Amino acid sequence: MNLGVLFSGGKDSTLALWKARQTDTVTCLISVLSRNEESYMFHTPNIDIVRLQAEAMELPLIQETTDGVKEEELIDLERAIEKAKIIYSIEGVATGAVESVYQAERVQRICHNLDVWCFNPLWLRNQEALLYEIVEAGFHVIISGVFAYPLSEEWLGRVLDRAVIRQLVELQKLHGISPSGEGGEIETTVLDAPFFRKRIEVTDFEIVFDKYSGKFIIREAHLVEK
Amino acid sequence: MILIINLNQGNLGFNEFCLPVYDIVSKIEECTIQHYTSAKVSSSFSRIILSGTPLMDNEYLNSIEDFQWLKSCTIPVLGICAGMQVMGLVFGSSLVPCLEIGMTHVTTLKENALVSSSFSAYSLHRYGIIPSSDFDVLARSTLCVQVVKHARRDLYGVLFHPEVRNKEVVREFVTAGSA
Numbered sequence: 001m002n003l004g005v006l007f008s009g010g011k012d013s014t015l016a017l018w019k020a021r022q023t024d025t026v027t028c029l030i031s032v033l034s035r036n037e038e039s040y041m042f043h044t045p046n047i048d049i050v051r052l053q054a055e056a057m058e059l060p061l062i063q064e065t066t067d068g069v070k071e072e073e074l075i076d077l078e079r080a081i082e083k084a085k086i087i088y089s090i091e092g093v094a095t096g097a098v099e100s101v102y103q104a105e106r107v108q109r110i111c112h113n114l115d116v117w118c119f120n121p122l123w124l125r126n127q128e129a130l131l132y133e134i135v136e137a138g139f140h141v142i143i144s145g146v147f148a149y150p151l152s153e154e155w156l157g158r159v160l161d162r163a164v165i166r167q168l169v170e171l172q173k174l175h176g177i178s179p180s181g182e183g184g185e186i187e188t189t190v191l192d193a194p195f196f197r198k199r200i201e202v203t204d205f206e207i208v209f210d211k212y213s214g215k216f217i218i219r220e221a222h223l224v225e226k
Numbered sequence: 227m228i229l230i231i232n233l234n235q236g237n238l239g240f241n242e243f244c245l246p247v248y249d250i251v252s253k254i255e256e257c258t259i260q261h262y263t264s265a266k267v268s269s270s271f272s273r274i275i276l277s278g279t280p281l282m283d284n285e286y287l288n289s290i291e292d293f294q295w296l297k298s299c300t301i302p303v304l305g306i307c308a309g310m311q312v313m314g315l316v317f318g319s320s321l322v323p324c325l326e327i328g329m330t331h332v333t334t335l336k337e338n339a340l341v342s343s344s345f346s347a348y349s350l351h352r353y354g355i356i357p358s359s360d361f362d363v364l365a366r367s368t369l370c371v372q373v374v375k376h377a378r379r380d381l382y383g384v385l386f387h388p389e390v391r392n393k394e395v396v397r398e399f400v401t402a403g404s405a
Contacts (some may be wrong), residue, residue, distance in 0.1 A: 019238070019241065022237070023237040024236070024238065101328070101329060101390065105328035108281060108327045108350060109327050112281060112325070119280060120242050123246065124245075124246035125241075126249070
């Protein structure tokens with residue numbers, strides 16, 4: 001089946017893409033760039049890097065911009081999926097939804113309206129197990145946003161590895177933080193994955209942090225041979 | 227040993243609709259997953275669960291003959307969404323268009339082993355059933371019959387997806403399940 005993947009550039013949508021590629025044909029990425037940093041639907045930090053990620057994967061990208069107004073942003077998502085259906089003949093969509101009924105329900109409705117399949121290959125999977133799967137599969141992921149106590153500035157830009165996972169799981173026990181950031185506690189950016197033809201090298205960045213909320217903003221990055 | 231029967235056409239649906247049920251069940255009892263086209267139902271299983279499928283996956287409806295074993299099955303069975311639809315069809319119920327996507331209010335109509343009072347549940351289906359006289363209707367939403375039980379056997383159907391927000395329904399079936 002030809003699939004479009006709802007792609008934010010973070011670990012979950014990249015893992016969903018990887019799983020979708022194993023059984024189906026991913027013909028494009030679909031991304032919605034939100035102007036609203038508090039978007040209910042879309043991951044925002046470093047979403048501009050999605051274009052570079054698409055290039056690294058040699059996949060076409062449908063990118064729509066939204067003001068990120070709750071519910072109205074769904075119209076923008078529907079437009080993006082419809083474009084993917086017309087241009088890249090997608091028959092289905094795959095998402096990186098893990099636990100959010102809010103997101104899953106809305107994407108399901110859009111797919112139903114457009115008569116395309118909707119798959120959530122990470123749905124309800126154990127978050128810690130997903131993190132280990134990402135690391136063990138060889139994804140290169142950095143933490144590009146932190147949005148909850150006690151995550152400090154030092155977390156920004158850290159590479160997701162086994163030690164980081166252990167710390168996140170510990171924070172879950174102590175502070176109830178979702179280790180995979182399902183509650184919006186952390187955001188990630190994928191710089192390399194097994195199916196990337198090239199990897200992304202960050203050459204300039206800025207860290208912005210205030211009161212347990214911060215971002216690793218990629219100012220400049222380019223593709224390099226693997 | 228509990229048998230989960232996979233009603234999905236492909237692996238992505240399997241990940242989404244079988245593995246979450248497996249995760250709940252395997253914490254209680256050993257379980258295995260088989261596809262409906264090759265499932266070997268035997269008395270070695272203590273319970274059987276029929277999985278759900280993606281909204282667009284209705285291929286199982288073309289293979290109702292693969293589920294005729296339900297007619298003589300004495301093992302407790304829980305059909306989830308698509309699983310409830312096939313269970314209904316095997317026993318003469320009708321399939322009717324009934325779209326519900328997302329959290330749905332469900333009201334219990336008759337005391338039973340799986341659900342009680344009113345609750346919210348995650349629904350994802352395009353079809354519901356009009357149950358034949360073989361079934362008791364145990365719960366419903368505004369639009370659809372949500373929970374049924376065969377009048378004489380421990381065959382339960384739930385149209386909502388208990389693995390999402392009502393895991394206790396699956397646990398209850400696995401640990402008790404008998405009326």
